Amino acid sequence: MAKVDIFSQIRSRYNSFTNTEKKVADYILENMKAVIYMSITDLADVCHVGESSVFRFCKTMDLKGYQEFKIALAHSLSLDEENTVLSSEITMQDTIEELSSKILSTNVNALNETFNLINEKDISEAISSMIKSKRIHFFGVGASLMTAMEAKNKFMRITNKTECSVDSHLQIMTAALLTEEDVAIVISYSGSTKDTIEVAKMAKERGAKVISITRFAKSPLTIYSHITLLCGSNEGPLQGGSLSAKISQLYLLDVLYAEYFRKTQSESTLNKEYTAKAVIEKML
Structure with missing residues (x-):
């Protein structure tokens, strides 16, 4: 997509806009700068309009949707910067020492913010649902799929009821066969990924317990979630798949894993011994 000044376009078309x-x-x-880190639901709320109105605004700007608008917005902001910016803090002029320090600070801040966003009641309810469930399905696409696969890899060491499909078609088919005895853990930083939203919607319609791990308390994804666990990492539209966002998601999954283990200690300890012995045979 060509770098255009979205602000100039907005001003030039302003008189042709509807009141909304x-x-x-x-x-x-x-x-x-604040809008870059807002979900479509957040922006709609602060403007006191519906999500459909924000979407129509993007279409009026000849953009495919809200995510493309945010990319255009990020490009436009970068045109105003004196230096090319790799993230919100790192610049091309940084030394390796400065770069290392800034990355460390970003990751630590993401973990601290995620910790501060943890709601004990939500964690307890999520764990209770996971323990009672017949199957636990992890869902995600793109970078969030990597996190979902990591979650399956971790939990399968202590329980045999975890699943993770890697194809979006397989994911929606899996969601269509969920029951009230299942839990769907849906991972999406933005909460606005179409495939992920469809999976959450289908899972909820089938009666499964839907737990979302996302950045925004209000997003299209959280509409279909029974429990929302928030990760505290700001990721711009040009930073898709940033490790700080993934680290904060993995931190939440580690909290879920530890609490699940604690609540099912006897079974989990035994299963961990079995899986550890199975893997150790692969080592020299």
């Missing part, structure tokens, strides 16, 4: 679209445009122009 003008509300969205006004907020964007006044809060340029």
Whole structure:
């Protein structure tokens, strides 16, 4: 996508906008940097309009949708920067020492914010549902699929009821066969990925318990979630798959794993011994 100044385009088309679209445009122009880290639901709420109105605004700007708008927004902001920015902190002029320090700070801050966002009641309810369930299915696409696969790899060491399909078609078919005895753990940083939203919607319709791990408390994904666990890492639209976001998701999964183990200690200890012995035979 060519780098265009989205702000100039908004101003040039402003008079042709509907009143609702003008509300969205006004907020964007006044809060340029903040919008990059907002979900479509967050932006709709602060503008006091519906999500469909935000989507129509993006279409009016000749964009495919909200995510493409955020990419255009990030490009436009970068045009105003004196230096090319790799993330919100790192620049091309940094030394290796400065780079290392900034990455460390970003990851530590992501973990601290995730810790501060943890709701004990939600964690307890999630664990209770997972223990009672017949099957635990992990879902995600793109970078979040890697996190989902990591979750399956971790939990399968202590329980034989975890699943993770790697293909989006297999995921939606799996969701279509879920029951009230199943738990669906859906991972999506933005909460706005179409395939992931469809999986969550299908899982909820089938009666499964839906637990989402996401950045935003309000997003299209959380509409279909019974429990929302928030990860505290800001990822711009040009930083898709950033490790700080993944680290914060993995931290939440580690908390779930430890609490699950604690609540099912006898069974989990035995299963961990079995799986450890099975793997050790593969080592020299």
